Amino acid sequence: MKKLLTLALAAVLALSLVACGGSGSIKDGTYTAQYKEPSHDWTEYLSVTYKDGVITDVDFDAKDANGNLKSEATAETYPMDPLPSEWIPQLEENVKAAGTADKIEAVAGATSSSESVKVLMAAVEKQAKAGNTEVVLVDNAE
Template identity: 60%
Template sequence: MKKMVAIALSLVLALGLVACGGSSKVKDGTYTAELSDAAAEANHGWKDYLTVTYKDGKIAELDFDSKDADGNLKSEWATPDNYPMTPQPSEWIPQLEENLKATSDPDKVAAVAGATMGSDHAKALYKAVIEKAEAGDSTVAVVDVGE
């Protein structure tokens, strides 16, 4: 009798783990989220964006950056002379990309010290990308973050 109870409990536990693990499945494809025009305006004209490509349910490629109205990328354009920020975007953007890749939970993305706003935007964009990927919707998600 104890053996049957143990087997039954094991089955219940196994089914529970499968059910929990299956609730957040992304569909393979490329998904993008970007700040709304109003949020970009509040961000001094820089529009943050995140593009993630999933293959076999895992991140194959990830690109987070910010572009201005002329199409300049913050990670390439910003220098200490024209963008006085420490750390420089060329340092914190790649770090933030690695932090995004490290977790599938936007709330658990580690922020980069000195880039709090960029980190907050990346988390909001990542959440929108995951929602799109779970639905298999490849249209661009527009995210309005309150500043």
């Protein structure tokens, strides 16, 4: 009788682990989310690569209508201080360290983009759980 009970409990445990692991886990791959419309002439995007459920690479940036990257903007083309080349790498590191949208720390001097990366990361996470590597377009909050 004890053997039967032990086998039954083991079977239930195994089935529950399989059920929990399937639908909510992150699938390996690169997932991208971007805003549908530009904000202040820039369209922000976030690409995140996962391997074994862990973030291995993050690319956050924005493009203007000519395809120029915000991370490459100069003081002449981007009138705010600090320059994006200073805070974008830190924001990318914060995404990688946090691992999830609700834990991403903001970067001083980049309040708007810090909020944007959280929104885009939430969309990336949804795509990664579904294993959908198509670029997802996110409605602008403005």
